[in-house]
Amino acid sequence: MPLELLEFEEPIGILLKEIEALGLLPKTPEREREIAELRDRVGSIRRDLYANLTPWQRVLVARHPSRPNTLDYVALLFTSFSELHGDRLFADDHAIVCGLAEHHGTPVLVVGHQKGGGDTKEKIFRNFGYAKPEGYRKALRAMRLAEKFRRPIVVLVDTPAAYPGIESEERGVAEAIALNLREMAMLSVPIVVIVSGEGGSGGALGLAIGDRILMQEHAVYSVIPPEGCAAILWRDANRKMEAAAALRIGASDLRDLGVIDEIVPEPEGGAHTDPTAAATLLDEALTRALEELARDSPALRLDRRYDKFRRMGSVGLVENDAEPAAGEG
Amino acid sequence: MAWFKRNRKPIEANADRASRVPEGLWAKCPSCAQILYKKNLVANLSVCPKCAFHFRLSAADRVSSLLDGPWTEHDATLASTDPLDFEDTKPYKARLEAGTASTGLRDAVIVASGHLDGYPAVVAAMEYGFIGGSMGVVVGEKITRGIERAIAERIPVVIVSCSGGARMMEGTLSLMQMAKISAALARLDRAGLPYVSVLTDPTTGGVTASFAMLGDLNIAEPGALIGFAGPRVIEQTIRQKLPEGFQRSEFLLEHGMLDTIVDRRELKATLSRMLRFAGARRDAAPPPGPPPANEPDTTDTETEVDAPEPGPSEAEAPAPAPKGELTEPPPSDQAT
Ligand SMILES: [Zn+2]
Numbered sequence: 001m002p003l004e005l006l007e008f009e010e011p012i013g014i015l016l017k018e019i020e021a022l023g024l025l026p027k028t029p030e031r032e033r034e035i036a037e038l039r040d041r042v043g044s045i046r047r048d049l050y051a052n053l054t055p056w057q058r059v060l061v062a063r064h065p066s067r068p069n070t071l072d073y074v075a076l077l078f079t080s081f082s083e084l085h086g087d088r089l090f091a092d093d094h095a096i097v098c099g100l101a102e103h104h105g106t107p108v109l110v111v112g113h114q115k116g117g118g119d120t121k122e123k124i125f126r127n128f129g130y131a132k133p134e135g136y137r138k139a140l141r142a143m144r145l146a147e148k149f150r151r152p153i154v155v156l157v158d159t160p161a162a163y164p165g166i167e168s169e170e171r172g173v174a175e176a177i178a179l180n181l182r183e184m185a186m187l188s189v190p191i192v193v194i195v196s197g198e199g200g201s202g203g204a205l206g207l208a209i210g211d212r213i214l215m216q217e218h219a220v221y222s223v224i225p226p227e228g229c230a231a232i233l234w235r236d237a238n239r240k241m242e243a244a245a246a247l248r249i250g251a252s253d254l255r256d257l258g259v260i261d262e263i264v265p266e267p268e269g270g271a272h273t274d275p276t277a278a279a280t281l282l283d284e285a286l287t288r289a290l291e292e293l294a295r296d297s298p299a300l301r302l303d304r305r306y307d308k309f310r311r312m313g314s315v316g317l318v319e320n321d322a323e324p325a326a327g328e329g
Numbered sequence: 330m331a332w333f334k335r336n337r338k339p340i341e342a343n344a345d346r347a348s349r350v351p352e353g354l355w356a357k358c359p360s361c362a363q364i365l366y367k368k369n370l371v372a373n374l375s376v377c378p379k380c381a382f383h384f385r386l387s388a389a390d391r392v393s394s395l396l397d398g399p400w401t402e403h404d405a406t407l408a409s410t411d412p413l414d415f416e417d418t419k420p421y422k423a424r425l426e427a428g429t430a431s432t433g434l435r436d437a438v439i440v441a442s443g444h445l446d447g448y449p450a451v452v453a454a455m456e457y458g459f460i461g462g463s464m465g466v467v468v469g470e471k472i473t474r475g476i477e478r479a480i481a482e483r484i485p486v487v488i489v490s491c492s493g494g495a496r497m498m499e500g501t502l503s504l505m506q507m508a509k510i511s512a513a514l515a516r517l518d519r520a521g522l523p524y525v526s527v528l529t530d531p532t533t534g535g536v537t538a539s540f541a542m543l544g545d546l547n548i549a550e551p552g553a554l555i556g557f558a559g560p561r562v563i564e565q566t567i568r569q570k571l572p573e574g575f576q577r578s579e580f581l582l583e584h585g586m587l588d589t590i591v592d593r594r595e596l597k598a599t600l601s602r603m604l605r606f607a608g609a610r611r612d613a614a615p616p617p618g619p620p621p622a623n624e625p626d627t628t629d630t631e632t633e634v635d636a637p638e639p640g641p642s643e644a645e646a647p648a649p650a651p652k653g654e655l656t657e658p659p660p661s662d663q664a665t
Contacts, residue, residue, distance in 0.1 A: 162538075164558030164566045169576060172586045174537035174557035181511035182543055186519065201495075201504060202538040202557070209508055223495050223504040223535070228562075233417035233497060247500045248413050257412065259501050309512050310473065312505035313466030316412030320435060 006060050008049065015042050046269040053218070055244040059226060061218040062198050063160075066272040068279070070097060070112030070156040073196065076279035077286065078103050078110060084142050086134075090171065093135030095127045095159070096207070098142035103154070104287065109146035111139045111207055112156030115197070129198075130163035136176035136206045143187055152190040152290055155207050160225065162203030177206035184209035185309070188302055190293035192286060195219045195260065196271075199249075211305050212289040213259070215251045216282065217266040221259065222249040258315055262289075358382050374593045383550050383593055385530065387432070388439040388456035391489050395452055395597050400443030403478065404471045408435040412466065413500050421498040428459040436467035437492070440475040445487065446601035447611045451479040454489040455536075462492035463661035464536055465499035469506025472540065476513040476524075485523040485609045486514075487600060490541040493559075493661035494534015507539035514543050523607035525600060528555050528578070528587070534661050546588045546603055549578040550596075555586075 005013045019038045022031055053061065061067070074081050078101035086092040097114045100107065116126030146153050162173050184191065184207075191210035199208070199221030215221065224232075226244035231237040248254070251263045264285045271278035293301060356367050360382035370377070374394055375384040392400055408425075415421040429435060437459035442451050453472050455462045472488065479486045495503040517524055526544030528537075530553035538557050541547070549555060556576035564571055574580050581587045591599045605611075 162557065164562045166563065166567065166571070166575070169556050169558065169563070170584050172542070172584070175542040175586060177538040177557075178507075178511060178540070178542040181508050181539055182515045182518070185508070185512035185515045199501075202507065202535050205504055205507060206538070209512075221501050221504075223500055224497055229497050235418075243417075246413065246415050246417065247497070249501060254501055257500075257502055259505055306512050306516070309505065309508045312509055313412075313469050313499075313502045316410050316466040316499060316502055317470055318408050318410045319406050320408035321406050 004065050006057070006064065008057050008060070009046075011045050012042050012049075015045070043268070046273075050218075050269055054241070055247075055250060056226065056241040058218060058250050059198075059220055059240075059244050061270050061272075062220040064270065064272045066117070067197055068271050068275040069117050069197070070114045070158055072117065072275055073156055073194075073279060073282065074099070074101065074110055074112075076276060077283055078108070081110065084145075085138070087137035087141055089134065089137055091132075091134045093127075093132050093138060094125055095129050095131040095163070096135030096139055098139055103290065106290075107149075107151050108290075109142055109151055109153045110156070111142060111153060112196075113159035113204070113207065115158055127163060129159045130161060131159060131203060131206075132163045132165075132168050133171040133173040133176035136162075136173070136180050139207055140176075140180050140183055143184065146189055147187050150189055152192070152293070153187070153210070154286065154290075155191065155193045155210060157193060157195045157199050157204045157208050157221075158197030158219075159200045159203045160198055161200040162206065174202075177202050180206045181209060185305065186302065188298035190290060190296075190301060191305075192289045192293070194264070194282065194286065195221050196282075200225065209305075209309070211293050211301055211308070212261050214262050214264050214282075214285050214289065215254060215260040216264045216271060216278070217251055218270050219251060220249040221254055222247050258312060356384075376593050381551065381592065383530065383552065385457055385491065386454075386593075387458060388434065388437075388454040388491075391454035391491075392439055392441045392443075392452055394593070395445055395454075395487065395489075395600065396441065396443035396450075397446065398443070400441045400452075403440045403442065404474055405439075406435060407467050407471055409465055409467050409499065411498075412502060413498065415498040415500070417498075424460055424498065432456050432458045434459055436471070437462045437464070437496075438468045438471050440471045442475075442478065442484075444612060445485075445604065446597060448601065448604045448609045449482070449484045449612050450487055450604070450609070451475045451484060452487045452489070455491040457491045457531075460496060460498075461661055462490075462536075463494060463496035463503075464492060464506050465496035465503045466506060468496075469503075469509050472510050473513045476510070476517050479522060480513075480517055480520050483520070483522060483610070485525070485604055485607065486517060487525045487527060488540055488544075489527040489529060490532040490536050491529045492532060492534070492536040494536050496661055504535060507535045510540045511543060514540060518545075523604060523609060525603055527596065527600075529553050531555070533557065533559055542586070544588075545607070547586065548589050548591050548596075548599065549581065549587050550593055551578055551590050553578045555581050 015038050019035055022035050081099050081101040083099040098111045101110045113129050114126050115129030116123040143153055193208045193210035193213045195215040197219055201223055226240040227237045230239040230243040254260045255263055265281050267274040267277040353367050356365050356370055358365055358377040361380035363379045375386055411421050434456055437456045438453055440453045453475050476486055524545050526541050526547045528541050528549040532541050532555045554576055560571055578590045582590055
């Protein structure tokens, strides 16, 4: 299946069509050379495009339909995956997956949002990665197993948001997320969080408390989708590009702001162009993080995890001693 | 870490000051349309005497309604640096200044300590008049410091939520305040100290999905809008009208998300009983006079009672509307 191209990748699309057309003609050494040259140009154009992504283009890449999803990475990074289903309270949410797995021979728990690659049927089955309360509760149940058996937890974050529907509210999605925030702060086993695609507000954060927050180069992590932000603040959802820029949701901005610890590079042209290479780069960072965290005592890890989130936002604080100009009436 | 204290004036029944409120000598109840003498309304904790509609309270009035006498505000000078240098149709800095001008606060929460019916406690109250009560780094920091203070002094925490959610103009840093406060609440919980969450109209978005739902007891005022996603977002998602009463306190109680719904006039007495159950330390006998629940102790006019006013209101500080529907979308994450 040819890779789906994003709008801004159109120059690549034209070249790929040329290559395809040439490929249908009888092979000659000259034609082969021509094809090789075109391929080089595709590579260099892609390099340029991806080296200078606008904030909105980053959002599109993070949401790319061919971007590797959680189960893709599970297959590439772990062995012996056995999925665990259900929250033992209401249902099994297919938008969050949990499972026992091995990472280079060490048992770990894997938890992640699952958007559903492939066809529409699969996407609907996964509710497009919009998790419901039972998903967050399943995740906490599984993470408590990891705590009991002293196994590290690896989290993959990739969701547009928690599901905004009637049943989500009825079953307390806010409470489910809130409880995860509080309880994940107290799990004494190592937790490595990887923001791999779309870090969509509270729905993302509900799984994203950990000792190390890694973020893939072209992932985004935001308090609100740019379209929603534009609709409220600009009163026009079409101003999403300005909103995407203003929100500073890319990996390097978030590293500067102290929200994430490390940017994990992706292959040229994004993880979707070469999932195996993307997984190799990710594995390097993940392995290193797990090794480092394994050296610390549980008490030290908990203190450091607390301090890490405790500092978030310090960059935006100032003591302003001037009397506030209180308005009368 | 330095603690910045500001002593609020003692609360005293001062009819003069209440009557000095320039506009709004009269207020119309948005629920039953009764014309109310504002002084009486304020004396009734801004609850309509006829139909019990709960007007929105300012943060200062809220704290005064819960603490016994003079109280100490903490970290009042903490302010946002506008870390993202954010600008939409106007600069975020201008919105911050407008919020300060209309509320006298540096940001959308007051964190105070004092005595709640004799129980030493940390009380935080959110200020809807400051950018829709939205939570950015200042709200996150002040509440976290309040919780840490409570852990150090081994006293309870009460947080009164009134917020549209996480503040968009501080981006992902706002989102992280949910994690920061929840981590502090985890430590409070493990220290065996009580935390009561009071949910008032409105409590939505990232505030609901963090500290507002984490109380040992979650109690709400009647008729408050409480939810994660905003009603408009849900309607857009499911493409149908929402049922009557959806995301109101009574709906949440019915679905098992609240311990109880309490009339504001009973709130202090209810909290007092809860703190007694939790074994909180009680320092002093409560001040003489009628039971706290009936005490008309909101006459401190330092911050005006948030009642409907004639004339245009700031976009960032919409006057309370009936049934809690906002006339303007708050600039926070719930409205997506
Ligand atoms: Zn009324």
